[in-house]
Amino acid sequence: MVISVQTPDSAEAAHAALQAGAVPLGGGTHLMTRLNDRAGGDLRLVSLRRAGLSGIGVDGATVTLGAATTLADLEDDARLSYLSGCVRSIASPPVRNLATVAGNLFVPQPYGDLAAALLALDAELDVLGAGGARREPLEQVVTGGLRADDLVTAVRFTAPAQSAFRFYKAARRRLNSGSIVTVAARITVEDGLVGDVRLVLGGLARRLVRATGAERVLLGAPLNAETVARAAEADAIEPVDDAYASAWYRARVYPVHLRRALLGA
Amino acid sequence: MPSRIVTLKLNGAERELIARPSTTLLDALRETFGLTGAKRGCAQGGCGSCTVLLDGRPVVSCLIPVVTVDGSTVDTIEGLADGDRLDDVQQAFVDHFATQCGFCTPGMIMSATALLDRKPDPTRQEVTEAICGNVCRCTGYEPIITAVLAAAEHRRGVPLASAEAEV
Amino acid sequence: MARLTPIDNAYFDGERTGDFTVIGSAVQRSDARGHVTGRTVFFEDMSLPDMTHVKIHRSTRHHARINRVDVSGALEVPGVLRVITHEDVPNNWYVVLRLIGVGPDDEPVLAEDRVLYRGEPIVAVVAETEDAAREGAARVVVDYTDLPAVLDVEEALADGAPIIKQAGTNHFVYEGHHCRRVRFGDVERGFAEADRIIEGRYSSSPIEHAPTEPTGCIVVPQGDGRLRIHTNTQAAFFTLDNTALILGVPPTSLRVVGGTVGGGFGGKVDVIVEPLACIAAMLTGRPAKYVYSRAEEMQVSSTRAAERIVIKDGVMDDGRIVARKITLYVDAGAYSRHSPYGTTKAAAHMPGPYTIPNVHVDAYCVYTNRTPSSAMRGFGVTIGDFALESHMDRIARELGMDPLRLRLKNAYRDGDMKAHRKIASGTALVEVIQSAADLVGHDLPPEYRAMSSAERAEG
Ligand code: FES
Numbered sequence: 053m054v055i056s057v058q059t060p061d062s063a064e065a066a067h068a069a070l071q072a073g074a075v076p077l078g079g080g081t082h083l084m085t086r087l088n089d090r091a092g093g094d095l096r097l098v099s100l101r102r103a104g105l106s107g108i109g110v111d112g113a114t115v116t117l118g119a120a121t122t123l124a125d126l127e128d129d130a131r132l133s134y135l136s137g138c139v140r141s142i143a144s145p146p147v148r149n150l151a152t153v154a155g156n157l158f159v160p161q162p163y164g165d166l167a168a169a170l171l172a173l174d175a176e177l178d179v180l181g182a183g184g185a186r187r188e189p190l191e192q193v194v195t196g197g198l199r200a201d202d203l204v205t206a207v208r209f210t211a212p213a214q215s216a217f218r219f220y221k222a223a224r225r226r227l228n229s230g231s232i233v234t235v236a237a238r239i240t241v242e243d244g245l246v247g248d249v250r251l252v253l254g255g256l257a258r259r260l261v262r263a264t265g266a267e268r269v270l271l272g273a274p275l276n277a278e279t280v281a282r283a284a285e286a287d288a289i290e291p292v293d294d295a296y297a298s299a300w301y302r303a304r305v306y307p308v309h310l311r312r313a314l315l316g317a
Numbered sequence: 318m319p320s321r322i323v324t325l326k327l328n329g330a331e332r333e334l335i336a337r338p339s340t341t342l343l344d345a346l347r348e349t350f351g352l353t354g355a356k357r358g359c360a361q362g363g364c365g366s367c368t369v370l371l372d373g374r375p376v377v378s379c380l381i382p383v384v385t386v387d388g389s390t391v392d393t394i395e396g397l398a399d400g401d402r403l404d405d406v407q408q409a410f411v412d413h414f415a416t417q418c419g420f421c422t423p424g425m426i427m428s429a430t431a432l433l434d435r436k437p438d439p440t441r442q443e444v445t446e447a448i449c450g451n452v453c454r455c456t457g458y459e460p461i462i463t464a465v466l467a468a469a470e471h472r473r474g475v476p477l478a479s480a481e482a483e484v
Numbered sequence: 485m486a487r488l489t490p491i492d493n494a495y496f497d498g499e500r501t502g503d504f505t506v507i508g509s510a511v512q513r514s515d516a517r518g519h520v521t522g523r524t525v526f527f528e529d530m531s532l533p534d535m536t537h538v539k540i541h542r543s544t545r546h547h548a549r550i551n552r553v554d555v556s557g558a559l560e561v562p563g564v565l566r567v568i569t570h571e572d573v574p575n576n577w578y579v580v581l582r583l584i585g586v587g588p589d590d591e592p593v594l595a596e597d598r599v600l601y602r603g604e605p606i607v608a609v610v611a612e613t614e615d616a617a618r619e620g621a622a623r624v625v626v627d628y629t630d631l632p633a634v635l636d637v638e639e640a641l642a643d644g645a646p647i648i649k650q651a652g653t654n655h656f657v658y659e660g661h662h663c664r665r666v667r668f669g670d671v672e673r674g675f676a677e678a679d680r681i682i683e684g685r686y687s688s689s690p691i692e693h694a695p696t697e698p699t700g701c702i703v704v705p706q707g708d709g710r711l712r713i714h715t716n717t718q719a720a721f722f723t724l725d726n727t728a729l730i731l732g733v734p735p736t737s738l739r740v741v742g743g744t745v746g747g748g749f750g751g752k753v754d755v756i757v758e759p760l761a762c763i764a765a766m767l768t769g770r771p772a773k774y775v776y777s778r779a780e781e782m783q784v785s786s787t788r789a790a791e792r793i794v795i796k797d798g799v800m801d802d803g804r805i806v807a808r809k810i811t812l813y814v815d816a817g818a819y820s821r822h823s824p825y826g827t828t829k830a831a832a833h834m835p836g837p838y839t840i841p842n843v844h845v846d847a848y849c850v851y852t853n854r855t856p857s858s859a860m861r862g863f864g865v866t867i868g869d870f871a872l873e874s875h876m877d878r879i880a881r882e883l884g885m886d887p888l889r890l891r892l893k894n895a896y897r898d899g900d901m902k903a904h905r906k907i908a909s910g911t912a913l914v915e916v917i918q919s920a921a922d923l924v925g926h927d928l929p930p931e932y933r934a935m936s937s938a939e940r941a942e943g
């Protein structure tokens with residue numbers, strides 16, 4: 053049960069609350085669902101809503117998203133139109149008006165589609181920790197996590213070159229549904245051959261997967277059905293069973309969705 | 318931590334309440350202010366029956382500790398009608414049989430209202446997207462989509478079906 | 485608002501007279517204004533001073549013996565007022581259908597020495613707040629010994645299956661019989677005469693109603709000693725009478741206020757929340773609310789039964805079905821609820837809206853360690869129709885015949901004797917198929933066009 057909710061007005065104050073044992077509350081769209089339904093001891097929350105962590109900055113190719121920026125704010129920002137397909141695939145408008153960028157990084161799969169996109173964009177996090185402010189690659193946080201008293205204050209990444217970003221999500225319903233397979237990729241093609249590629253898979257396994265095997269297959273190869281089919285075989289993915297789909301089904305349809313993500317059909 | 322006094326601009330009026338840390342916006346509306354139009358269908362953010370407008374945007378009120386939105390503007394279904402006069406979205410829901418059991422209706426109308434406030438001329442697809450977080454188990458959504466589109470037309474000057482009927 | 489498709493009453497021409505002003509016109513719903521203004525009062529919109537909250541500690545096992553229940557942890561939670569165990573329930577055993585003479589009472593309001601499904605209620609905790617009730621329920625400790633669970637209807641009926649029901653069989657007993665039976669003609673002779681035998685096996689999973697408004701009630705003790713029950717039941721009098729029997733009080737000491745249901749679909753005809761909320765109100769002298777969480781609504785509220793249907797048909801090459809044998813299993817889950825009745829409906833519905841001279845139906849109402857199933861829109865019929873119509877399509881494919889003509893050929897006609905010995909009347913199936921064919925531009929030859937429900941052509 054929630055026994056206190058702090059609403060600090062600065063990142064430093066929010067961080068101090070974490071150090072004192074409070075749990076961060078972003079939009080609440082994940083944490084509150086648990087608190088509403090389950091017993092489980094006393095909990096102190098620190099809300100990030102007023103901590104000055106919202107806002108979108110675009111400086112040349114450098115994009116900075118405040119940790120508490122809502123998904124709806126991303127959706128509304130024309131400068132981030134390449135993320136709109138991703139964001140609109142997540143939950144529903146009344147949820148996206150609450151859910152935050154940093155919150156999405158820490159929800160369990162098959163949620164966290166924005167995290168998949170940001171990982172494909174090789175994002176970095178601004179973290180306020182015991183030793184002060186620092187930067188951490190998202191990739192490291194996705195595998196290693198953060199300390200309980202680390203506060204993510206912002207996410208930074210380099211905006212992808214024109215049409216270099218692909219996002220594709222297969223779900224049970226077209227709108228408002230958890231992922232069965234999410235493919236997020238930053239990919240460039242020069243003279244018909246794949247130049248640079250970063251490929252991230254969500255929805256399939258317990259955690260986001262950086263598909264390095266597939267990346268190796270794709271790199272330097274012609275971007276066609278045959279290459280993509282081989283790429284789909286290149287990683288050892290352990291798909292999961294959940295209410296959305298069985299592990300068997302996920303494994304079976306992943307190659308199809310990878311093809312659709314990269315080739316559009 | 319003790320309870321706190323929270324101020325909201327609720328349906329246009331300044332209101333105060335004493336909130337415990339665990340009090341959600343939905344609890345505050347229903348239990349403190351007696352505004353029971355917003356419903357608790359899941360308390361999980363999944364059904365949308367608790368949808369209200371927070372600073373003009375639709376939100377699931379079941380997931381918000383009310384102390385975190387101190388000072389905000391909140392609009393609920395109770396604030397739409399002008400006395401006995403329904404607003405155009407409400408009237409369109411009546412005219413187009415967009416209600417059955419009625420449990421989803423207040424949340425659905427708030428989502429539709431938020432859409433029309435931002436996009437007075439939505440496509441059918443945009444209506445569908447706007448209400449995709451509002452579950453209706455009764456109607457099959459078709460009459461609801463029709464009603465929202467009719468309300469949008471009305472805002473652009475096309476009379477509602479009920480107005481025709483009265484002629 | 486005009487109706488999109490005008491009513492076609494050609495079939496009933498001359499049968500219906502009178503000055504209908506509502507049928508065929510669009511009349512505004514009387515409740516719509518309340519719905520769109522948020523003024524419709526659902527049970528949970530009642531606000532009562534001093535209200536208490538009920539939460540349940542539920543079985544974590546599919547099938548287990550209960551060795552010990554320790555409620556002391558719950559009582560230590562600040563705000564917890566009472567715990568309710570089976571000992572506090574005056575008449576703990578019931579079956580909702582006893583009101584129409586169905587027995588035995590096979591379900592406890594709260595579990596006693598065993599649990600038969602995961603999510604079965606064991607202890608109810610009454611507290612000042614929902615949080616405290618939830619915390620209290622979580623602190624109840626139950627010591628179990630697991631028993632073998634049966635999760636499939638055919639396994640439940642197999643030789644050597646563990647018997648899970650105290651009545652001694654894993655199936656409901658219909659007047660001494662192991663299943664609900666329909667016998668019409670001689671099905672074996674029909675098979676012998678048929679040109680071919682076409683068999684099929686069809687299964688469905690349980691289906692949750694998922695009403696937007698969770699099942700629940702608020703019970704208010706009245707000054708005169710009666711209890712006023714605000715509930716979203718779909719069956720006010722089932723609730724009233726069953727609750728009175730469970731509480732051991734005359735029905736006149738209860739008053740049910742209902743009628744506003746936030747979606748039911750059959751999921752709110754079981755009597756689950758009201759008895760415990762009444763007991764909570766009686767023990768504390770205060771209003772008590774018991775409402776399912778969404779998770780409870782999904783996990784423990786009853787579902788549409790899973791069914792398995794095995795069909796064996798004797799079919800002539802010209803499309804006539806001359807024999808149909810059906811073995812049908814309804815998965816009642818752990819307790820009867822409305823399933824014995826649903827199974828009877830399923831049996832009576834066979835062989836579907838077709839006239840078949842030889843019919844043999846065995847319909848089993850089977851108990852398993854799954855969530856009890858119960859009523860849901862057309863239960864007993866819906867899944868049967870899925871199986872029958874899938875099978876009709878299979879027959880059409882095997883015969884290389886148009887599926888509509890196959891159905892027209894076998895469709896029942898007014899005056900036909902049905903397998904369960906009722907005379908068919910007002911059938912209209914032939915005309916409906918003909919109209920449907922018109923609507924989708926499906927060609928029918930003249931002899932099929934000329935067919936009518938009112939008379940059967942020779943042959
Ligand atoms: S009650 Fe808030 S979304 Fe269902």
Ligand code: FES
Nearest residue numbers: 417418453454455
């Ligand atoms: S009208 Fe019943 S849920 Fe929408």
